[in-house]
Amino acid sequence: MLGVGRLIGLAALGFVVATTAASAETVAEFYTGKTLTIVVGSDAGGGYDNNARLLGRHLGKFIPGNPTVIVQNRPGAGSITAANYMYSVAPKDGTSIGMLQRGIPLFKLTGQPGVQYDPEKYTWIGNMSSEVGVAMVWETSPAKKTEDLFTQEVLVGGSGSGAENETGPRLINAILGTKFKIIGGYKSQTEAMLAMERGEISGIGSMSWPTLKTNKAAEYKAGKIRILMQNGLKRDKDLPNVPLSLEFAKTDADKQALEFYFTQNTIARPIMAPPGVPADRVAALRAAVMAMAKDQDFKDDAAKTGLDSDISSGEEVQKTVEKLVKTPPDVVKRVSNAIDPNAK
Numbered sequence: 001m002l003g004v005g006r007l008i009g010l011a012a013l014g015f016v017v018a019t020t021a022a023s024a025e026t027v028a029e030f031y032t033g034k035t036l037t038i039v040v041g042s043d044a045g046g047g048y049d050n051n052a053r054l055l056g057r058h059l060g061k062f063i064p065g066n067p068t069v070i071v072q073n074r075p076g077a078g079s080i081t082a083a084n085y086m087y088s089v090a091p092k093d094g095t096s097i098g099m100l101q102r103g104i105p106l107f108k109l110t111g112q113p114g115v116q117y118d119p120e121k122y123t124w125i126g127n128m129s130s131e132v133g134v135a136m137v138w139e140t141s142p143a144k145k146t147e148d149l150f151t152q153e154v155l156v157g158g159s160g161s162g163a164e165n166e167t168g169p170r171l172i173n174a175i176l177g178t179k180f181k182i183i184g185g186y187k188s189q190t191e192a193m194l195a196m197e198r199g200e201i202s203g204i205g206s207m208s209w210p211t212l213k214t215n216k217a218a219e220y221k222a223g224k225i226r227i228l229m230q231n232g233l234k235r236d237k238d239l240p241n242v243p244l245s246l247e248f249a250k251t252d253a254d255k256q257a258l259e260f261y262f263t264q265n266t267i268a269r270p271i272m273a274p275p276g277v278p279a280d281r282v283a284a285l286r287a288a289v290m291a292m293a294k295d296q297d298f299k300d301d302a303a304k305t306g307l308d309s310d311i312s313s314g315e316e317v318q319k320t321v322e323k324l325v326k327t328p329p330d331v332v333k334r335v336s337n338a339i340d341p342n343a344k
Contacts, residue, residue: 027284031065034095038071039086041079041100043188047211049073051128051269052099054307058298062288067095075188078162079104080114087117092274094281097125099271102264103162105321110336112162120325121275123282124317126289128269129308131210132232133168133262134239135180137203138196139224146228146243149178156205157192158184165189167261167339168206168231174338175257176248180205184341206231208268213238214306232265257334260327267317286314 038056042048052071060069074082079101090096105119106112135156137143143154158166161184169180183201186192193216195201209230212220219225230236230244246262249255271289273282292298293311302309337343 026064027280028064030094030281031063031067031284034065034067036060036063036067036069036094037096038069039082039090039096039098039100040071040073041075041082041098041104042073043075043190044073045215046189047208047214048079048099048101048269050211050214050305051307054298054302054305055099055128055271055292057301058292058295059288062291062295064284076160077114078107078112078160078164078167080107080112080162083107084114084116086272086274087122090274092276094273094277094285097271097273097285099128099269101162101164102268102270103164103167104270105267105324106261106264106335107162109324109327109332110339112339114162119321122321123273123275123277124314124321125271125273125282125285126314127267127271127312127317129210129310130266130312131208131268131308132230132234132236132239132244132265133164133206134209134212134227134231134242135169135172135203135205135229135245136207136212136225136227138199139226140199141202141226143202143228144226149180149228150176151179153179153181154203154205155183155201156180156203157186157195157201158182158205159186159188159192160184161341163189164206164208165192165204166341170205170341171258171261171335171338172205172229172231172245174343175254176245209236209239210306210308217306232262233259253331253334256331257338260324260331261335261339263320263324267312267320270317271314272317282314289314 038052040049040052056069056071060066083100083104086098108115108119166182172178173180227242230242246258299309
């Protein structure tokens with residue numbers, strides 16, 4: 001009969017052996033036969049979903065072990081629902097990554113309701129594109145030119161207090177004096193666009209330009225959609241004659257507030273993972289994204305679907321998030337108040 005001391009010793013030895021075996025597992029061994037889930041914080045058919053599905057078609061072949069890749073939609077509250085899930089519930093072993101809306105790093109800073117995560121603690125894997133948002137109206141809108149946004153009420157659709165189509169126009173109203181009136185309650189950007197075409201609203205106060213030009217190319221080319229303003233740090237090459245909202249800033253404080261908010265457009269389609277993913281798997285996922293960016297099949301697929309392939313690294317995304325976190329408190333407070341749906 002074994003003594004208690006020897007039993008404890010054998011148990012400890014077994015634990016050490018098991019731990020050593022687990023730590024010796026290579027990234028390729030871990031991912032072989034596994035499924036990698038891409039969680040999208042938006043509905044199917046929108047810009048984030050389209051980018052996630054493009055990612056899903058190509059990323060697996062660049063990850064050691066070549067896992068199967070699937071896409072799972074978890075819309076709600078401008079991606080806050082999905083962000084909370086990724087932070088607290090999703091597996092932290094490298095089998096779950098997310099493509100959440102670009103505002104996720106700002107929501108914690110600006111005190112958006114429902115936030116239960118810390119953006120600095122996410123594992124940032126990469127970014128699919130940098131882009132501008134646009135304020136656009138349907139052909140029947142009384143607003144015909146940019147100046148009209150400052151002189152007449154324009155009804156625009158919203159899909160959640162944290163969604164870009166609400167925070168963008170709310171911010172511009174507060175900082176610049178435009179007269180967007182947000183009609184909320186739409187489940188998604190897609191629903192809001194359909195409402196615009198039905199005549200329920202005039203347009204969208206801020207939405208992704210690449211998404212618009214991809215999903216509504218025919219309507220834009222036919223002149224049914226008018227782009228009145230760009231939201232970003234610089235004009236898009238496709239829209240050289242459409243002014244930036246930044247260009248209407250009257251003071252340095254106004255400009256600083258807008259630049260803080262629109263920095264998120266430089267990480268327009270961020271890819272992230274939960275906190276605590278093993279470092280070797282993080283490195284493999286980051287390397288896979290950058291290898292995918294150079295792949296001709298990926299580039300051809302992106303071009304065919306009308307999506308940008310201006311990919312940046314996880315390290316660059318991390319630096320951008322850190323920059324946002326270091327923004328002076330008075331600037332953050334001003335933007336927080338501006339985008340607060342309950343502000344008077």
